[in-house]
Amino acid sequence: xxxxxxxxxxxxxxxxxxxxxxxxxxxxxxxxxxxxxxxxxxxxxxxxxxxxxxxxxxxxxxxxxxxxxxxxxxxxxxxxxxxxxxxxxxxxxxxxxxxxxxxxxxxxxxxxxxxxxxxxxxxxxxxxxxxxxxxxxxxxxxxxxxxxxxxxxxxxxxxxxxxxxxxxxxxxxxxxxxxxxxxxxxxxxxxxxxxxxxxxxxxxxxxxxxxxxxxxxxxxxxxxxxxxxxxxxxxxxxxxxxxxxxxxxxxxxxxxxxxxxxxxxxxxxxxxxxxxxxxxxxxxxxxxxxxxxxxxxxxxxxxxxxxxxxxxxxxxxxxxxxxxxxx
Amino acid sequence: xxxxxxxxxxxxxxxxxxxxxxxxxxxxxxxxxxxxxxxxxxxxxxxxxxxxxxxxxxxxxxxxxxxxxxxxxxxxxxxxxxxxxxxxxxxxxxxxxxxxxxxxxxxxxxxxxxxxxxxxxxxxxxxxxxxxxxxxxxxxxxxxxxxxxxxxxxxxxxxxxxxxxxxxxxxxxxxxxxxxxxxxxxxxxxxxxxxxxxxxxxxxxxxxxxxxxxxxxxxxxxxxxxxxxxxxxxxxxxxxxxxxxxxxxxx
Numbered sequence: 051x052x053x054x055x056x057x058x059x060x061x062x063x064x065x066x067x068x069x070x071x072x073x074x075x076x077x078x079x080x081x082x083x084x085x086x087x088x089x090x091x092x093x094x095x096x097x098x099x100x101x102x103x104x105x106x107x108x109x110x111x112x113x114x115x116x117x118x119x120x121x122x123x124x125x126x127x128x129x130x131x132x133x134x135x136x137x138x139x140x141x142x143x144x145x146x147x148x149x150x151x152x153x154x155x156x157x158x159x160x161x162x163x164x165x166x167x168x169x170x171x172x173x174x175x176x177x178x179x180x181x182x183x184x185x186x187x188x189x190x191x192x193x194x195x196x197x198x199x200x201x202x203x204x205x206x207x208x209x210x211x212x213x214x215x216x217x218x219x220x221x222x223x224x225x226x227x228x229x230x231x232x233x234x235x236x237x238x239x240x241x242x243x244x245x246x247x248x249x250x251x252x253x254x255x256x257x258x259x260x261x262x263x264x265x266x267x268x269x270x271x272x273x274x275x276x277x278x279x280x281x282x283x284x285x286x287x288x289x290x291x292x293x294x295x296x297x298x299x300x301x302x303x304x305x306x307x308x309x310x311x312x313x314x315x316x317x318x319x320x321x322x323x324x325x326x327x328x329x330x331x332x333x334x335x336x337x338x339x340x341x342x343x344x345x346x347x348x349x350x351x352x353x354x355x356x357x358x359x360x361x362x363x364x365x366x367x368x369x370x371x372x373x374x375x376x377x
Numbered sequence: 378x379x380x381x382x383x384x385x386x387x388x389x390x391x392x393x394x395x396x397x398x399x400x401x402x403x404x405x406x407x408x409x410x411x412x413x414x415x416x417x418x419x420x421x422x423x424x425x426x427x428x429x430x431x432x433x434x435x436x437x438x439x440x441x442x443x444x445x446x447x448x449x450x451x452x453x454x455x456x457x458x459x460x461x462x463x464x465x466x467x468x469x470x471x472x473x474x475x476x477x478x479x480x481x482x483x484x485x486x487x488x489x490x491x492x493x494x495x496x497x498x499x500x501x502x503x504x505x506x507x508x509x510x511x512x513x514x515x516x517x518x519x520x521x522x523x524x525x526x527x528x529x530x531x532x533x534x535x536x537x538x539x540x541x542x543x544x545x546x547x548x549x550x551x552x553x554x555x556x557x558x559x560x561x562x563x564x565x566x567x568x569x570x571x572x573x574x575x576x577x578x579x580x581x582x583x584x585x586x587x588x589x590x591x592x593x594x595x596x597x598x599x600x601x602x603x604x605x606x607x608x609x610x611x612x613x614x615x616x617x618x619x620x621x622x623x624x625x626x627x628x
Contacts, residue, residue, distance in 0.1 A: 113406065113411070116405060116406040117406050120405045120406040122619075123402045123403075123405055124399060124402060124403060124612075124615050124616060125615055125616065125618045125619050126619065127448070127619040127620040127622075127628035128444045128448065128620060128628055129425065129429045129443055129444060129447065131628055132425060133422060133425055133426060133429075136402055136405070136418060136421055136422050136425070137418075137422055139405050139406070139418070140405065140414075140415055140418035140419065140422070143405070143406070143411055143414045143415055143418070144415055146411060147411045147412065147415065150411070185619045185628075235628075238627055238628055239628075242626050242627060242628075243623055243626050245622065245623060245626075246623070246626055246628075350406070350407070353407075354406070354407045354408070354409070357407075357409065357467055357468070358408065358409025358410060358413075358468065359409075360526070360528045360529060360532065361409035361410065361413070361468055361522070361529070362409060362410060363525075363526055363528070363529075364521065364522050364525035364526045364528070364529035365410075365521065365525070
């Protein structure tokens with residue numbers, strides 16, 4: 051799964067003036083023709099930097115995202131759910147592995163990326179800084195957070211960087227199973243006992259604001275991204291992605307008889323969704339480290355890394371050298 | 378065919394898989410490297426799937442359905458060996474346990490492919506194939522970490538010394554052992570233990586790890602009779618936390 055975060059910060063385009071204009075023009079022409087950029091091809095520094103940032107943050111989102119759901123593997127009710135959830139969370143960790151490899155093709159090692167995650171230099175999807183109190187929270191993530199991720203990822207899979215697009219194609223195929231699994235879990239809660247229905251309604255109330263944040267700040271206030279759109283690094287605006295998600299999933303949530311906690315939510319005559327503006331101050335606060343679970347999530351990662359250090363050391367041989375993979 | 382002996386055997390096998398599968402799944406998100414996270418998750422999925430298949434065999438012999446059996450019994454009703462219920466601790470202990478247990482499992486299901494109880498021999502053929510990957514994984518890592526750095530060797534040795542008495546507990550004898558052997562349902566724990574010792578020695582001889590004199594290792598028994606460590610009941614409470622909200626509900 052994936053929650054953006056990568057392009058929410060502003061970018062500096064000053065360095066572009068220092069790029070070779072002929073190579074830059076050819077690069078842009080290739081992208082305009084729909085060609086993919088491969089690891090050994092020429093690319094502007096800003097493109098490389100943005101892609102590393104984006105793919106790295108996507109990878110971090112996968113391993114951090116494994117935590118709020120992973121904690122329910124040991125509590126999943128019954129064999130069917132237990133086995134599916136294990137496989138689903140394993141997929142997410144596998145996505146991280148795939149994405150770190152894709153980012154490594156741009157010249158940053160997995161170790162450096164994980165160090166930057168732990169020391170707070172590199173972000174991950176904001177939504178995983180919220181807690182999963184009940185089984186229904188876990189079901190919300192499997193269905194709707196994964197649904198949001200698919201909206202983002204299907205768009206990004208049409209981007210310009212070859213290794214990332216190929217990774218996303220594989221990831222989307224797996225995510226579509228997660229979505230089916232999550233939807234199935236929620237259908238059972240919706241058609242189950244009063245306690246089960248209430249569990250999901252409460253989860254929906256808790257998760258709706260972070261879900262609206264998931265696609266990033268409103269276009270009215272979000273960072274300038276024209277060059278990233280031209281280079282097919284960013285494939286749609288935050289509001290476009292949010293609208294697409296609402297269009298696909300609000301009717302499905304309503305169909306199950308649940309109430310979305312936003313009285314202003316409705317589709318207007320032009321087909322766009324209207325909603326109460328999410329609290330972007332909270333979004334900023336949480337993405338900058340002050341959310342309910344930021345410290346816990348990073349601490350888990352830090353402890354796992356520290357405890358695994360001797361294992362990684364023992365895998366090295368004196369001849370081990372770092373090799374950049376070519377996807 | 379003696380159903381009591383057969384059921385006891387199946388419960389023992391199923392409970393072992395379920396509990397170790399549960400422990401393996403606790404590594405999700407915490408592995409020393411991503412690849413190990415994924416590997417332990419795969420083995421967890423295999424083991425939980427194997428336990429489900431074994432509980433399903435038990436259901437065909439008149440026991441309750443797998444969800445009820447797995448999610449509503451108390452610790453004293455479980456027949457797993459104590460080795461599998463011990464907390465994961467650090468990776469060295471989890472790896473050593475995985476090596477000791479899965480070596481026994483691979484030999485056990487190999488033997489069970491010849492069981493006179495046809496449904497079990499059929500299932501054993503499937504499980505045997507899955508376990509090949511588990512032992513391949515365990516042996517590869519034991520050989521690498523058991524001969525790499527001073528720290529990795531010291532850690533593995535320490536965990537091996539701690540785990541061995543519990544590992545011998547895998548082979549705790551049942552009072553119905555003789556019937557299983559006479560009816561050719563299973564070769565029996567003693568025969569299995571002999572094969573296991575030979576296999577363990579052969580792999581460890583390729584590392585810098587040392588086995589003690591077997592005579593000095595006192596087995597920890599009790600698990601097969603429902604006498605467990607203090608670690609099993611909390612594991613079961615966690616496992617059934619959601620299920621028990623409403624055991625009649627469908628989730």
